[in-house]
Amino acid sequence: MPRDPDDAARLKALRRDLAPDLARLERRMVLRGGLSLGALTLLSGCDLSTGSNGTLADRVLWAMSRANDRVQQWLFDPATLAPTYPASMIDSPFRFNAFYPPDNIPEIDEATWKLEVSGLVADKAPWTLAKLRALPQESQITRHICIEGWSQIGQWSGVPLRTLLERSGADLTAKFVGFKCADRYYGSLDMPSALHPQTILALDFAGQPLAPEYGYPLRVRVPTKLGFKSPKHIAAIFVTNDYPGGYWEDQGYNWFSGI
Amino acid sequence: MTIVPETPSRLVVIHPLVVRITHWINAVAVFCMLFSGWAIYNASPLFPFAFPKWATLGGWLGGALAWHFAAMWLFAFNGLAYLIYGLLARHFATTFLPLTPGAIWRDARAALRFRLVHRIGRYNAVQRLAYGVAIALGLLLVASGCALWKPVQWQALANLFGGYEWARRVHFAAMAGLGGFILLHLALVAIVPSTLLAMITGRARVTEETVR
Numbered sequence: 473m474p475r476d477p478d479d480a481a482r483l484k485a486l487r488r489d490l491a492p493d494l495a496r497l498e499r500r501m502v503l504r505g506g507l508s509l510g511a512l513t514l515l516s517g518c519d520l521s522t523g524s525n526g527t528l529a530d531r532v533l534w535a536m537s538r539a540n541d542r543v544q545q546w547l548f549d550p551a552t553l554a555p556t557y558p559a560s561m562i563d564s565p566f567r568f569n570a571f572y573p574p575d576n577i578p579e580i581d582e583a584t585w586k587l588e589v590s591g592l593v594a595d596k597a598p599w600t601l602a603k604l605r606a607l608p609q610e611s612q613i614t615r616h617i618c619i620e621g622w623s624q625i626g627q628w629s630g631v632p633l634r635t636l637l638e639r640s641g642a643d644l645t646a647k648f649v650g651f652k653c654a655d656r657y658y659g660s661l662d663m664p665s666a667l668h669p670q671t672i673l674a675l676d677f678a679g680q681p682l683a684p685e686y687g688y689p690l691r692v693r694v695p696t697k698l699g700f701k702s703p704k705h706i707a708a709i710f711v712t713n714d715y716p717g718g719y720w721e722d723q724g725y726n727w728f729s730g731i
Numbered sequence: 732m733t734i735v736p737e738t739p740s741r742l743v744v745i746h747p748l749v750v751r752i753t754h755w756i757n758a759v760a761v762f763c764m765l766f767s768g769w770a771i772y773n774a775s776p777l778f779p780f781a782f783p784k785w786a787t788l789g790g791w792l793g794g795a796l797a798w799h800f801a802a803m804w805l806f807a808f809n810g811l812a813y814l815i816y817g818l819l820a821r822h823f824a825t826t827f828l829p830l831t832p833g834a835i836w837r838d839a840r841a842a843l844r845f846r847l848v849h850r851i852g853r854y855n856a857v858q859r860l861a862y863g864v865a866i867a868l869g870l871l872l873v874a875s876g877c878a879l880w881k882p883v884q885w886q887a888l889a890n891l892f893g894g895y896e897w898a899r900r901v902h903f904a905a906m907a908g909l910g911g912f913i914l915l916h917l918a919l920v921a922i923v924p925s926t927l928l929a930m931i932t933g934r935a936r937v938t939e940e941t942v943r
Binding site for chain 2: 540
C-alpha cells in the first residue's frame with residue numbers, strides 16, 4: 473500500500489517517541505558490553521537518531537547534511553551524462569536490494585495497476601502500463617552505485633521522467649518530484665535531477681519487463697544519484713514545493729545524494 | 732677544582748603557531764574520517780574482513796556517512812590552509828628539504844640499527860620522507876574521495892583512477908598508508924614524549940649545536 477503523508481507523519485512521531493527508550497536500552501547494553509568508541513557515539517547521540525532537534529552532535533550532523541545538499545545542487549550539471557557501458561560489461565546476476573527480504577516483495581496485479589499523478593500538474597489522469605509503453609522510450613546501460621559502496625552495471629529502459637512530467641502538464645519550476653511505492657518506500661528528487669535526460673521511469677530491466685525483485689511494474693532509474701534515490705514499485709508521482717523527504721532520508725541518509 | 736661548563740641551551744620555537752593549529756585540527760579530522768570511513772567500509776567490505784564495531788564512528792551507515800561528509804570539509808580546508816602556509820611561508824622548503832636518496836639511505840640504515848640521534852627541531856631524512864609521503868597520501872585521499880563522491884559529475888577524475896571501483900581501492904590503500912604513518916608517528920611520540928609537548932607549546936629546549 474502506498475504510504476500517505478499522515479501515515480508518514482505518524483510513523484515519524486512514533487519513531488521520535490521511541491527514541492529515548494531505545495537510547496536507554498542501548499546504553500544499558502553498551503555499559504554491560506564495556507565502553508568503546510562505537511558505544512561512545514551511541515551514548516552521546518552522534519548517529520542522527522535524535523533528529524535535527526536532538527543532541528548538539530546530531531544537530532550539527534543534520535545541518536551539515538543540509539549544507540551538503542546545497543553544495544551538490546550547485547555541483548550538479550544538467551548537461552553532464554552518466555557514463556554508459558557496452559552490453560558486454562553488464563553485471564549478471566544483478567543484486568536484489570531493499571529494506572526487506574525477498575519474501576516481502578509486493579505482488580502487483582497488472583490489470584488493476586495504475587500510476588497516479590498529483591500535486592502541481594494540469595492533468596491528473598492516471599497512467600496505465602499500456603499508455604506508458606506507448607510513450608517514447610529511452611534505454612541506458614549505466615552503473616548503479618549503492619550507498620553501501622558496491623556498484624553494478626545494468627541495463628534499464630523506459631519513459632524519460634521529463635516526458636511524463638511534460639505530458640501531465642507538471643509545473644517544471646516546482647522544487648520537488650515525489651514518489652510513493654507499493655512497498656511503503658517513498659522518495660523524492662530535486663526538479664533539475666528529475667528533468668535530467670537519463671532519469672527514466674524504467675519498465676524494462678536487461679531487455680525484459682522488470683522482474684518483481686527489480687521493481688515491477690515501474691521503477692525510477694536515476695544514474696546521476698545513489699541507488700536508494702531510485703524507488704521501485706512506484707504507484708504515485710507528485711509534484712510539490714514542500715520537501716517530501718524519503719524513507720532513508722528521514723532517517724539520515726543525505727537527501728540529494730548526487731554522484 | 733675545575734668547573735664543567737653547562738651545555739648552552741635555550742628555548743626556541745620549533746613548530747610555528749599555524750603548524751600547531753592545523754596539526755591538531757587535522758588530528759581531530761583524521762580521527763573522524765578514519766573511524767567513520769571504517770564503518771562505511773563495513774557496509775560492503777572490499778576485502779574478506781571487517782573493522783571491529785568499537786573502532787567505528789556513527790553507529791550505523793547513515794550516521795557514519797554523515798560524519799564522513801561533515802569531517803571531510805574540515806580535513807580538506809584545514810589541509811589546504813596548511814599547504815598554503817607551508818608553501819608561502821617556506822615552511823616546507825626549510826623543514827622538509829633538502830631530501831636526497833643518499834641521505835634517506837644513510838638515515839634509514841642508522842634508524843634500523845637504532846643509531847639515529849633524534850634532534851629536536853630538525854628532521855632527519857627518514858622523517859622528511861615520512862612527512863612528505865603523509866602529505867601526498869592526504870592529497871590522494873582527497874582526490875580519490877572526490878572521485879567516489881562524484882563519479883558522474885567529476886568522471887574525468889574518476890577515470891584517472893580507472894573508474895569508480897578502482898577509486899574505492901585507491902581510497903582504501905591511501906587510508907591504509909596513512910594509518911601506517913599514524914601508527915609510526917604515535918610510536919615515535921611515545922618513545923620521545925617531549926615532542927608531544929613541543930607540538931602544543933611550539934617550544935623546545937635545544938642545545939646550541941643543534942640550532943642552525
